[in-house]
Amino acid sequence: MIKHLLKQPTQSGLEEIEHVKFLIISRIAYFALAVHALLIPAFAHIGANTLAIVNVLSVFAWGGGIFLINQGLTSLALRVFCLEVLIHAVVVCATLGLSAGFQFYLWTISCILMIDYQLPLKRAAIYSFLMIITFALLYVFFAEVTYTFSYPELIPHINVINIIIAGLPMVYGIGLIREITISQRIELTEMASRDPLTKLYNRRFAKKLILAAHKKNIENADNLSLVMADIDHFKNINDSYGHDKGDTILLNISAAIRAFLTENDIAVRWGGEEFLLLLGHTNQQQAFAKVEALRQQIAAIEPHQDFPELTVTMSFGLIEWQPLASLECMLQQADAALYKSKHSGRNKTTIATGQSSVFNNIDAVS
């Protein structure tokens, strides 16, 4: 229910909270309006005419509040509602006594005031605390007031109903805050772990993932290969076609990389035009075959119909992770292999074994 109310995670946190609050408050407002309207004949029927009149005023207050909500003045509406509940609780308790349980609504508005983000925290806390003080004072001043109207046998039931209705928004509100907090935490983690342009993992976050994958591979005695990849002559592309075109190429390449990944692989935007791929369950020869397929696929991407002469290629260097070697050592070797690919003509894949042997691509060999 709460999840259903939450909007897309792209919305800023406070906006999202305000939106959800708006929906909840409008629902509560319509419900309260209906209840107060029903209480008018009920109070008139038991002979509590003052309360019937107070409820007429309450209906106006809730109706006015709904009008304010529809005008986008939710926070002001909230304050009108709080004032109405305060006055209502005091008048009803003074007339019927505390046994009917109308005082518990003061706890509800005390909580609602605390989630009114347009109120500064200090002021919200003071108002909220005043509601609690009022609640306590009702027990001081009206503890002796006894119910003298019709249907006294209904009072214990009304008490239970009031406690439940007053308690529900508090539970609901806390549940809502919990869901929003979790969804924002997930969103923040995503933002902190991803590169904003390509949405691949960023370097800082990926190191943890890579080390965890390596540890798991050692435990399972499995193969793991590490690939450094770099777009060829990217500076020239930027200089000739513009930075925006360069960004589009980065996006196309990231999409190709993402499509190529299996669930055991990790792709990272390692630097500007440099990517790191971690291929799980993959030995050196398998990694070479996979990377060659990716390299050819990238070379076949048509960057734009307006620039038929523009071809984008990538160079790769790969190494199978030796179980006892450090990440830094493996990165150095993969980097050295990439360097070889670059310096032997680019658009190539090089395997770094201990002595960094070079495998040219099929086109280059033939």
Ligand SMILES: Nc1nc2c(ncn2[C@@H]2O[C@H](COP(=O)(O)OP(=O)(O)OP(=O)(O)O)[C@@H](O)[C@H]2O)c(=O)[nH]1
């Ligand atoms: N459009 C765009 N360009 C970027 C981005 N990040 C880095 N670059 C550019 O990538 C280029 C990298 O250039 P170099 O390191 O000289 O490498 P290169 O031109 O690809 O040459 P080789 O790697 O030797 O083939 C620089 O011009 C950077 O400005 C980015 O996010 N968007």
